[in-house]
Amino acid sequence: MSGDGSLERFRREGRVVVVGASLAGLRAAETLREKGFAGSLTMIGDEPHEPYDRPPLSKTVLLGRAAAERTALPRLKEVDATWRLGVAATGLDMAGRRVRLTDGDEVPYDRLLIATGVRARPWPREAEAELDGVFVLRTRDDGAALARRLAAGPKRVLVVGAGFTGSEIAAACRERGLAVTVAERGASPLVGALGGVVGAVAADLQRRHGVDLRCGVMVTALEGDAAGRVRAARLSDGSTVETDVVVVSLGATRNTEWLAGSGLGAGPRGIACDAGCRAFDIRGIVTDDVFAAGDVARCPHPLFGYQFLSLEHWGNAVSQARVAAHNMLSESTDRIPHLEVPAFWSSQFGVNIKSVGVPSLGTEILIAQGSLEERRFVGVYGYQGRIIGAVSFDQARWLPFYQELIETTAPFPPEFATVDRRAEGRRPLDADFPDPSVPTHGPTVTLSGYSPADRRMTFTPAH
């Protein structure tokens, strides 16, 4: 595509198809236009809505302070696209450069961006999942439905899985004054992402806010009444929780099924791509016309041993979208890599939690500032003698400093003095992550080895 003017022609009159009309898809489309792409742009989304922002769905929307319908993403630039909303992609013909849609249409492309993201993992038993009062939370419609039900004042809400989403849902319920039980298979909330030391703080936080938190238990069955409404859940410790709302928060599944048989390196772990967001095919050869961005992508990260990393983070989606869009329009020598250090935030029980790097890679943690007991601190994660991640509870303004330590592979434990170093910050602790082969609620960061065609992941649902 280079040197013969074909790139110029593509920029002028080429066809770009974006599958996935959410954050990554929209930001990629805007970047394409910003960089002067004048050809045709088609945005395909399986939801009927224009791109919207998901973080509020588990926060202000559940509190009734914002309507789910009013979470549309701000448009940074006019994208002048053909929108195919409410239509899912069902297949990809890489040789013929076409995307097949549910309505039978085929959309041809010169460059394709796949940003199909993830979906909530449903309750594994279908009949129970269909009971009235059983929810998941991923989409705008999910958020609206759950918010409506919470506003109606249920007697108790059961949240299954205490990852970030589950914990935020529990926090919103408590803020609304609703009785909440949280059932978590691991030893504490957030344990998959942040480990047991920080997880214990999260557990303390939940209990202080009146959550009936049950750790180390699984929900084994949901029971309905004669009218098909959920009325109780049975737990693996033999107990029963009477409840009229169940929110299943067991992590997410990557939307890659539609690519089965296409020859693209896509599977349950996501779509393997290079650091420039170009997708691999199953032979491990990188394509030049298929790109991936956002939650569905996994790409090698030089800071983390070039292992393939998939990240369900807002900032990651934006950054990959920009990289993918730039590279679509560039000669090979002008392409840029996606090097952003992972970062995410959560807001729950009045606490702002923020993280940089990949804490779940860490084996040790040092409380560099503040105190666990006071639930205000910065924890630094170490892996093989270097700093690999950091987390803050209500201390986010310090994190840029720790991000730089991660970027420069600074030694762990950090030896220097800081403000607010307490006695507990003198030596590292075992970070206490669960065995990664035991799934909890589904981590938001997944390390998936080195092979672009790695498809060996199985998930055992928590029941």
Add this chain to the structure above:
Amino acid sequence: MTPSPLHQILDYANRADPYPIYEELRRTPVHHEGDGPYVVSTYHEILGLLHDPRVSSDSRTVARTPHDPLAEPDQQESALPPSFLRLDPPEHDRLRRMTNRPFGPPHSPHRVDGMRGELRDIVTGLIDGIGDPDRFDLVDQFSYPFPVTVICRLLGIPREDEARFHTWADAIAASLDPDPDADPAERGKGAHDARMQLGMYLAGLIEERRRNPGDDMLSALATAQGEDGSMTTMELLSTAALLLIAGHETTVNLVTNGMLTLLRNPGSLQRLRADHRLAVPIVEELLRFEPPVQLVPQRVTLADVEVRGVTIPKGSSLWLVLASGNRDPRRFENPDRFDPDRRDIQHLGLGSGIHSCFGAPLARLEAQFALSELARRLENPRLLEDPPPYRRNAVLRGPRHLRIACDGIRA
């Protein structure tokens, strides 16, 4: 021999235009000479140090660290415990959190926004009172009284006491802006007396508010009973003094520098007159282009800190020259151009990190109201002298007078 950059920054002769000195300074991003402070002048390095937990702002640490020519003289703070500006976590966090509770989100999202009507009235009253449009001093007649009145309203100072409050604020402001020709003992005594009287006055008012709380901020601070406990009267006095001084001096300069810059850039003034919404990007660009706080002194390293290949030893004083970082060409395109259309504008004008400007939302709103109303109402305004005479203070830099003539004042 050319004088050292440090002396050039402090030299009053350079007050009107310190930017060439900063440009020179940036050739050595971490500048150090003799036993003076380490002067950091480039954007990324300043930003890094503002977020660096190895850097302390605690006045007790700072007091043990010699050689900061800008360290505050003892008498100014000795009577009161340090305010949160001069504390590290966890004490800083507790006091700032408690102060923020009645001021900003999440607990008081409407406090600043709710002052819009009041700000508009104060601005209108001051412009109405300008009098002779042929020659007036924007500083004395507008920029100085404006923020003091705003703070009075924020704290809930009774209207009948506002005049006294202004007198004390003026005396304290003068002490922050030493005139080398005045007798230092006399000047120090004036400021000391003003602080004492202000302290006594506020202590009385705090007692009164504890008994009969209103919906003002001082009442809220005086009666707070939260997870952080309550503020002692001494802590409350420190906090109120901080809000007064930090909220006053800086806003005066922001408004005056703003009008000066607009008068030097008539195109921008014209656009603002036509569309008051332009006040938002203009104020942001002003915070970059002419920041009211030029540099942050009084920070000390708690460990050896390496910056751009220079090891700043543990126990060193730092100066973080925000105004220089804001003009760093490695960060901003055409940094010496005043350009309200700049899209990439993450300036250091309000600091960053845990000590970033507490009153920022109020300061922005004050400056936006002030500049858009001045632009709208002053007919054909002209500077009567350029550069204007500056205040002595190198940190809180701004004109002492800004003499303006205009053809008339619109209603």
